[in-house]
Amino acid sequence: xxxxxxISQFNEIFIDVLEDDDIVLSRETTAADVEEWxxxxxxxxxxxxxxxxxxxxTSMEIQSFKNVGEMCDAVVTKLQ
Amino acid sequence: MDFNTLRKQAKKxxxxxxxxxxxxxxxxxxxxxxxxxxxxxxxxxxxxxxxLYEADYNQIQSTIVNPNSxxxxxxxxxxxxxxxxRKLIPRFYGLDAAGKRAFASEFxxxxxxxxDLLASRAGCQVIVSNLEExxxxxxxxxxxTTVSSLLYQLRVINTQLRTLCMENRYLHLADVQSLILRxxxxxxxxxxxxxxxxxxxxxxxTVLLGEQLVQLLKAFTGDIKKCxxxxxxxxxxxxxxxxxxxxxxQLGDLGIGxxxxxxxxxxxxxxxxxIILAVCSKNQEMLAKEPFxxxxxxxxxxxxxxxxxxxxxxxxxxxxxxKEVLNIGYDSMVFLDDNPAERDIVKGELPEVSVPDLPGDxxxxxxFLMNLNLFETISYSENDSDRTxxxxxxxxxxxxSKSFTDMSGFLDSLDMKGTFEPFSDFDIARIAxxxxxxxxxxxxxxxxxxxxxxxxxxxxxxxxxxxxxSDKFGDYGLISVLIGRKQSEEELFIDTWIMSCRVLERxxxxxxxxxxxxxxKKLGFKSIVGEYLPTRKNGLVKDHYHNxxxxxxxxxxYLDLNSYQGFDVSITMA
Numbered sequence: 001x002x003x004x005x006x007i008s009q010f011n012e013i014f015i016d017v018l019e020d021d022d023i024v025l026s027r028e029t030t031a032a033d034v035e036e037w038x039x040x041x042x043x044x045x046x047x048x049x050x051x052x053x054x055x056x057x058t059s060m061e062i063q064s065f066k067n068v069g070e071m072c073d074a075v076v077t078k079l080q
Numbered sequence: 081m082d083f084n085t086l087r088k089q090a091k092k093x094x095x096x097x098x099x100x101x102x103x104x105x106x107x108x109x110x111x112x113x114x115x116x117x118x119x120x121x122x123x124x125x126x127x128x129x130x131x132l133y134e135a136d137y138n139q140i141q142s143t144i145v146n147p148n149s150x151x152x153x154x155x156x157x158x159x160x161x162x163x164x165x166r167k168l169i170p171r172f173y174g175l176d177a178a179g180k181r182a183f184a185s186e187f188x189x190x191x192x193x194x195x196d197l198l199a200s201r202a203g204c205q206v207i208v209s210n211l212e213e214x215x216x217x218x219x220x221x222x223x224x225t226t227v228s229s230l231l232y233q234l235r236v237i238n239t240q241l242r243t244l245c246m247e248n249r250y251l252h253l254a255d256v257q258s259l260i261l262r263x264x265x266x267x268x269x270x271x272x273x274x275x276x277x278x279x280x281x282x283x284x285x286t287v288l289l290g291e292q293l294v295q296l297l298k299a300f301t302g303d304i305k306k307c308x309x310x311x312x313x314x315x316x317x318x319x320x321x322x323x324x325x326x327x328x329x330q331l332g333d334l335g336i337g338x339x340x341x342x343x344x345x346x347x348x349x350x351x352x353x354x355i356i357l358a359v360c361s362k363n364q365e366m367l368a369k370e371p372f373x374x375x376x377x378x379x380x381x382x383x384x385x386x387x388x389x390x391x392x393x394x395x396x397x398x399x400x401x402x403k404e405v406l407n408i409g410y411d412s413m414v415f416l417d418d419n420p421a422e423r424d425i426v427k428g429e430l431p432e433v434s435v436p437d438l439p440g441d442x443x444x445x446x447x448f449l450m451n452l453n454l455f456e457t458i459s460y461s462e463n464d465s466d467r468t469x470x471x472x473x474x475x476x477x478x479x480x481s482k483s484f485t486d487m488s489g490f491l492d493s494l495d496m497k498g499t500f501e502p503f504s505d506f507d508i509a510r511i512a513x514x515x516x517x518x519x520x521x522x523x524x525x526x527x528x529x530x531x532x533x534x535x536x537x538x539x540x541x542x543x544x545x546x547x548x549x550s551d552k553f554g555d556y557g558l559i560s561v562l563i564g565r566k567q568s569e570e571e572l573f574i575d576t577w578i579m580s581c582r583v584l585e586r587x588x589x590x591x592x593x594x595x596x597x598x599x600x601k602k603l604g605f606k607s608i609v610g611e612y613l614p615t616r617k618n619g620l621v622k623d624h625y626h627n628x629x630x631x632x633x634x635x636x637x638y639l640d641l642n643s644y645q646g647f648d649v650s651i652t653m654a
Contacts, residue, residue, distance in 0.1 A: 016088075017084060039277070043279070047082075047084070047273075051082070056272075058272070062272060063276055
């Protein structure tokens with residue numbers, strides 16, 4: 001799956017979990033850019049992304065993600 | 081169901097407009113944000129009004145010990161204390177061998193005194209969770225039998241917690257370990273969520289924790305199931321009795337008969353606990369009864385079934401009939417049927433009836449039903465098991481009443497004997513249960529737990545009477561409860577007046593009032609004050625005080641004891 005497909009599916013998941021239809025993700029988006037993206041919701045986002053793509057992040061990855069792009073990259077790599 | 085699905089489901093439900101709000105404080109030794117969210121969502125889905133207070137992380141002890149904590153100001157009706165074993169591990173590992181061997185006893189005795197303090201200060205019910213029985217594999221297989229192992233000590237904690245809950249009427253157990261047995265610890269715990277977010281229960285597992293707590297709270301508020309209505313063909317046995325015949329229906333060792341036999345045996349255990357069983361089947365009655373009478377592998381007999389309905393009418397109509405006979409609410413009924421079309425009809429016409437969507441494979445019926453935990457309860461008394469017999473006796477009374485043209489002749493012929501006595505120790509569980517379960521003949525719908533009933537019995541300003549009734553057909557047992565609160569030296573307020581609907585129209589309320597007046601006059605009271613608080617279900621008693629000659633002043637009803645004449649009744653003292 002290509003990065004563009006992954007991030008667009010990410011966008012759907014973010015809208016669903018954070019209950020905000022206005023979210024538009026880019027590679028550089030971080031938690032600071034999205035009001036509802038707090039630490040609790042972050043846990044839920046990870047769960048939903050894992051479920052959706054049928055992948056599993058390691059705790060190292062979860063801790064090191066700096067922005068949406070890095071999360072998407074991790075998914076792209078896992079799906080290869 | 082996963083956490084996100086629960087969240088979305090809950091959004092579909094609007095807040096309930098009826099019912100009292102229960103105030104619940106959650107105290108946890110672990111990060112409980114997802115747990116409290118799950119409780120909120122589950123409450124919404126299950127039609128329970130709830131207000132939650134979440135104590136600070138890992139502050140169980142200080143929250144309880146500090147009399148000025150926010151938790152006390154919140155005035156909880158229930159406090160849920162949730163411990164995660166994983167959070168106890170560092171403390172356990174820090175102990176020497178002797179300390180490890182005493183770990184469980186110390187943990188439980190510490191918790192016991194905290195809970196005592198909490199209950200006496202807040203006057204609330206306390207629900208404690210038990211612990212995950214984690215095996216750290218330090219001792220290999222020997223861990224189970226090595227006193228200083230983690231697993232051994234956690235298991236002792238769970239055993240001692242059970243004892244503690246059995247000994248204290250205000251203390252109740254939320255059996256988390258049983259949920260873990262159901263789901264497996266790999267589902268209950270996510271190493272990634274634990275390491276990155278310090279969650280000791282996975283977000284998805286909190287869905288079950290929340291459900292467990294909400295089911296308990298619903299039982300506390302009297303929202304419980306009393307009756308299981310069973311379809312026959314392909315539900316209680318495999319095949320169709322009308323087509324396949326007695327020899328070919330699948331039961332016992334025949335075909336997949338074990339699945340059906342197991343379900344029957346389970347239903348029989350429920351019946352022995354006090355759940356009423358009824359049959360509702362599209363069948364010819366004679367054919368439908370044949371297996372009950374003749375098949376050697378039937379676990380259920382006709383004696384186990386309080387109401388047996390087999391005909392070709394609409395099942396919703398038949399359930400309406402069953403409700404009439406049993407005189408219980410639709411919301412206390414569960415209907416089991418393998419046929420999705422029949423289930424849809426009942427769901428559509430009687431939305432309050434619980435209609436589980438049985439799996440397609442009968443092998444899964446029983447595991448599925450056990451997981452639903454439909455028959456939650458917070459009290460059990462031995463006489464619950466007589467309930468089916470009582471309903472059968474009632475059928476005989478109904479038959480007799482048809483032979484009389486006048487009511488008083490019928491009542492006299494019943495040869496009724498009553499007792500009216502102060503609360504006794506033996507009856508506390510049954511009294512509490514009646515306050516939890518009665519919805520119709522219930523003037524103020526105040527629910528009490530065992531411990532609260534014990535307090536009323538001992539209180540200086542409260543007085544409680546229970547009423548028992550028998551007649552020539554059998555014993556009704558304890559069927560009515562009165563709780564009075566002393567307003568002044570001369571005035572007694574009736575906090576609770578409830579009666580089982582099984583004894584409606586027997587003149588019991590008049591007998592009770594006669595006796596109440598006798599008893600409280602002796603105590604020096606001059607008047608009795610009653611109140612009717614309407615609910616969705618207690619319309620039956622809206623004119624109760626009027627009919628008994630009480631005089632209304634504003635919202636209250638007054639009875640002057642000196643001018644009280646007494647009613648003629650057909651009940652004599654036992």
